[in-house]
Amino acid sequence: MNSSTRNSVNEGGGGGGGGVPRGLQEGGFITSIAIPNNPLNIKSQDSNFFHFFNNHIKTHKPSTREIKSVHANCIKTGIIDSDIYLANTLIGVYCEFATLADAGHLFDEIPEPNEVSWNLIISGYNRSAQYEESWRVFCRMHSSGIDPNQFTYGSVLSACSAAQASKNGEQVYCLALRKGLLSDPYVRSGMIDLYAKGFLFEDALKVFRDCVCGNVVCWNAIISGAVRNGENLVALDIFSRMISGYSLPNGFTFPSVLTACGALGELEIGRRVHGWVIKCGVGEDVYVGTSLIDLYVKCGDMNEAVKGFSRMLFRNVVSWTAIISGFVQKDDSASALCFFKEMMKVNVGINSYTVTSVLAACAKPALSREAIQIHSWTMKTGLYSDSTVKTSLINTYAKIGEIGLSEMVFGEMECTKNLETWAVMISGFAQNQNLGRTIELFKKMCRDGLRPDKFCSSSVLSIIDDVTLGRQIHCNVFKAGMNFDASVGSALSTMYSKCNSLVEAYNVFEEILDKDEVSWTSMIVGFAEHGCPKQALKLFINMPVKDIRPDQVILSAVLTACSALSSQRKGKEVHGYALRAGIDEDVLVGGALITMYSKCGSLFSAKRVFKMMPQNDQASWCSLMSGYAQKGSIEESILLFHDMRIAGLEIDCITISSLLVMAATLTKLFIGTQLHGLVMKTGLYSDVSVGSSLVTMYSRCGNIEKSHKVFDQIKNPDLVAWTSMIVGYAQHGKGIEALKLYELMRKHEVEPDAVTFVGVLSACGHNGLLEEGNYHLNSMKKDFGIEPGARHYACLVDLLGRLGRLEEAVILINSMPIKPDALVWGTLLAACKKHGDVELGRLAANKVLELEPSESGAYISLSNIFAHAGEWEEVLNIRRLNEECWLEERNCSQRA
Structure with a gap:
């Protein structure tokens, strides 16, 4: 029950009927307004009837048959036609315990219904959510000449609010004002609620400010409306004015105020509101207690949340779900599961929201067993039939790598039209890098008539690495009008960057209307990682720092750009910003700083940053080692590697590969041989990148036979490994062997790239194979869509030069499609x-x-x-x- 509804019930407003609904809500029907003490002057033969109404109905829910029996008795004795109070009582009983149809029939039979009669039937329709009928009855009442009272107007305004019929509500409010009910709390709170639910909060404020009111109902209505419309600061401001002397808050005020504090993350204000809760003596109210838990959860203070939870005398499912969700948000899965087990023990009715929170806690590979157990439990309890539970299961299984179980749950949903479920399943395939199934499901979703939303489109774009396919999805996004959205635009920009289509990436970025932090990060990182450092720096300079604060990812990308440009001055400026922002010791930023200073030749600064970092990862060590290697300080690099091993850091493939590249660059065979021994000892020889580095190292150090031997030990060589060996053969004048290896690579269905063809053409040049050279140059574009570059033409010019055919070389240069x-x-x-x-x-x-x-x-x-x-x-x-x-x-x- 939301706070505005509870306010109406508490004060008698919104339920209508001259105060009768309050009595109905409290379970006893006879009230001072509906039936005064023995107003009927009932005779002795009707004592059973009187006893039934005054005693039986208070302790026992009457059946429809019992009510109709009493109704028949009243008709038989003839008293129902002569006493409007009795008729009204029966209407109320029908509305509360039987059917509105019977209440309506009885109402139509009353010769002269009074305002209580009209209020009862209107409030009855309200409670059963038949708001159009409430409006219809009110129109009948108005046209019949019966003068509505404040309770009538409150009920009808509630109906208009629920039906979102603001125009009708405004007409009712005008009628109430003409009757002089401007200051009536039921009327004003009803109109405030109407405007607030219709997202016309400014109008709601105008109604609230029309006159000073000390009634708590109006204050509660405007505070609740402010929260509903996201005006949390306004809600807190109104609450501050309220407690300054206008009205004391009650148990219906605090849930809205605490919700506002939680949304704004205002923990200190929330604590002061907590003090008011204690002062007003409503701390034991379950709704207030739950709101306090939610406040502390959203502000990250789980200790206070647990204390508040333990102090609650009565805990409902919302309370339990709030505390469980809090632990999930704090990534404390163990505590979340522990509370869920306690919840099951005390037999609280668990709903789908609780289950989705617990499943979110289980979204870790280590908790796959618990996820399966909860899955089984939901099937046993019947909660599995809820679509939100199934969607959560799909998401949980995807996150723990059990994509097969996700697909099984999805298949059991039988052609669901729930867009969220499709989006979660597609996201699951994307998270598990299953491009084929992601695209297949996306197409099926579109064929079934569902329009992909922002989340779904972003998930698909995150896994695409083919620009043609990406453009097709882009067209779909454009047709749906989502290309201006920040999340979709960022995903599109990243996709194009990943596919090296930076012009298209930037065009998409420019189209985003409200660029957020993710949008700027995506574009800056795209430029920095794909050879456009100047554009990355320019974009960083133009970024609106007032609105978006650069984080670790952006700063590391900008530092990468500075490294590529060898711009130590710009790098130092970024370093200064990182120091002021307090993120200079972040591992990501620190590693980027070390790389920047190393590549700019300032090893002193690089080492200083390295020593100041509280914790160094492999990337930091490798960056500094590479910096020393580039300067020819091989001993410093080896000492760093030695220190790294002493520090207990795991030696991974990246570290070994970088050291092998260093040894290859400096042609230090003895170092490369020792590293090879370490590779064999640590079991990293099976890694393709390490094998490729070993091939290159031995080749550059002049031992092509050892290079070939290492290559043969690689189980599944990738393109880099094949290319390294081909280039190695070409550099050692073994052109025939290089061309044979290229043909073997093609048999293994590995497609060459531009670097591979440099090796192939170089091999042709070393062996004077002009016909083969021309063939492979033409094959680049014809068979693989690779445009020959300057290095490829240089290889062919070298080939012609070796053969003494210099005039032909000049003709080739002049006919090149690119500028030599x-x-x-x-x-x-x-x-x-x-x-x-x-x-x-x-x-x-x-x-x-x-x-x-x-x-x-x-x-x-x-x-x-x-x-x-x-x-x-x-x-x-x-x-x-x-x-x-x-x-x-x-x-x-x-x-x-």
């Missing part, structure tokens, strides 16, 4: 140097210097070509130009 870069022209220049082609060498060198004026290698190569041809004057000119370029570059550097 310094790498392509530099490759031709190296071939010209080898074959002593002065003219083409001059052309290639000029092109390189146009693109990279400070490239000293081009000057040296061209100088060597002229020297080989005996053109010493040109050699001197080239050397002079090189010196001038070097001096200009140095001067620019000093000015900067």
